[in-house]
Amino acid sequence: xxxxxxxxxxxxxxxxxxxxxxxxxxxxxxxxxxxxxxxxxxxxxxxxxxxxxxxxxxxxxxxxxxxxxxxxxxxxxxxxxxxxxxxxxxxxxxxxxxxxxxxxxxxxxxxxxxxxxxxxxxxxxxxxxxxxxxxxxxxxxxxxxxxxxxxxxxxxxxxxxxxxxxxxxxxxxxxxxxxxxxxxxxxxxxxxxxxxxxxxxxxxxxxxxxxxxxxxxxxxxxxxxxxxxxxxxxxxxxxxxxxxxxxxxxxxxxxxxxxxxxxxxxxxxxxxxxxxxxxxxxxxxxxxxxxxxxxxxxxxxxxxxxxxxxxxxxxxxxx
Numbered sequence: 001x002x003x004x005x006x007x008x009x010x011x012x013x014x015x016x017x018x019x020x021x022x023x024x025x026x027x028x029x030x031x032x033x034x035x036x037x038x039x040x041x042x043x044x045x046x047x048x049x050x051x052x053x054x055x056x057x058x059x060x061x062x063x064x065x066x067x068x069x070x071x072x073x074x075x076x077x078x079x080x081x082x083x084x085x086x087x088x089x090x091x092x093x094x095x096x097x098x099x100x101x102x103x104x105x106x107x108x109x110x111x112x113x114x115x116x117x118x119x120x121x122x123x124x125x126x127x128x129x130x131x132x133x134x135x136x137x138x139x140x141x142x143x144x145x146x147x148x149x150x151x152x153x154x155x156x157x158x159x160x161x162x163x164x165x166x167x168x169x170x171x172x173x174x175x176x177x178x179x180x181x182x183x184x185x186x187x188x189x190x191x192x193x194x195x196x197x198x199x200x201x202x203x204x205x206x207x208x209x210x211x212x213x214x215x216x217x218x219x220x221x222x223x224x225x226x227x228x229x230x231x232x233x234x235x236x237x238x239x240x241x242x243x244x245x246x247x248x249x250x251x252x253x254x255x256x257x258x259x260x261x262x263x264x265x266x267x268x269x270x271x272x273x274x275x276x277x278x279x280x281x282x283x284x285x286x287x288x289x290x291x292x293x294x295x296x297x298x299x300x301x302x303x304x305x306x307x308x309x310x311x312x313x314x315x316x317x318x319x
Contacts, residue, residue, distance in 0.1 A: 035148060037091050041119070044090040044152075049121035052159050055139050056081070056245060057088065059146030060165035061209035063175035065227035068279070069165055070142035072230075072238060072256040074263055078247050080130050081140035083268040087123055088141060088149045103262035104129055120156035134263075138247070147213045150222075160221060161245050164213035167227035168312050169303045170287035173202035177290070199291070199299050207306055214309065220244075226311070231279050 031037055056079065060066050067084075074081045082102045086094075095113055099106040108129065116122035127139040146153070150162050177196050216222040223244050229237045239249045257278050262268075291299070300314075307314035 035145065039090055039092055041090055041093070043116075043119040043122075047118035047120040047152075047156060049116075049118050049124065049156060051120070051124040051127070051157050053124065053127060053139075053157070054137075054159045054161075054245075055127060055141070055157050056161045056163060057140060057146050057150075057153055057157075058142035058163045058165060059148075059150065060144055060213060061147070061167070061172055061176075061206045062144045063172050063179060064144070064165045064167040065225075065230055066142050066144050066165045068227075068230060068256075069163060069225065069241075070140070071259065071264060072234070072253045073140060073241070075253045075256045075259050076136075076242070076247065076250055077252065078136055079138045079140055079245075080134040080136040080263070081142055082130070082263045083265075084143040085141060086143050086145070087126065088146045088153055089143060090149070098126070101268055102126070102130060104133065123156075138245070144209075147209050150213065150216055154216075154219075154221065158221075162216060162219075162222045163241065164216070164222065164224045165227060165230075166210055166213070166224060166310050168284075168287070169203070169206045169210070169307055169310075170291065170300065171283065171285065172206045173199055173299070173303075174287045174290040175283070176202035176205060199295055203299055203302055207303070210306055210310065228284055231281055231284070234279055 056073065058066050058069050058073075058081070070081045070083075073079045085098045085101045087098060093113075095109050096106055098104075099109040104126075109126070112125040112129065113122050116125055130139045131137060147164060150164075153160055153162065177199060179197075214224070217224065223241055225237060225241065234254055235249075238253045242249050242253075287296075304314040
């Protein structure tokens, strides 16, 4: 069955998952996509702690290259960014999950949580632990849904750099339609049985995520990065990101697929395991073969304005 951790669908499941009812599965996804699992936990909402330490936070609509950005930056000698933890998302606290994802001792994580005045201070204690453990001065966090918490993040980490990963919405909804498509069975990454989400749900998710991120345009701490630029011109894109972060460019970020260690253990980000492989362009323009002409006529008009705002050619499709 599906395993829920902190009310987030992890899909770390057994073969019993095949027998799960599709309607229930789709509803869990919709709850997740709409942030209906968010809570009003006091330590998050009423947090007062402020850290002036430099950090970097990556967010964006799922299937937009957030994991690729994460593994490339993690290769830099001055930056440590582990797999997603949901630590900036106000959901039910799950300390074992955070500890596992970051390869930090659970007792240490519990101690940090116990000794923190609020959630912002707990995050800063995690930051300090990661900086010490991996001997890198700048900590970062990548969870796609961070894009919905950018305001909270800047209030409590004013020296943060926000990276908003964006991608052609037509390709995003093509990918979201059958996402997630992997499962972890007995520590092996396997394909999931085929399923499809309504394209309208996928479009709504992309529009909501991109809109909330773009609200920070004009803030010098905000960096908007197109997935297509990341894969077509990785060096120029990395130079731009690192310059905003005040860090020197290092060619090792272009060799992200040569990394080793617990932070690139693909069982911790198995939905996006290809991010640790050499960069390729094959996913650009996938909508042309994945979305029928009738679906294009139905859905694309709702995406056209946002596509234009992000610099994409919205006319290059059935609009």
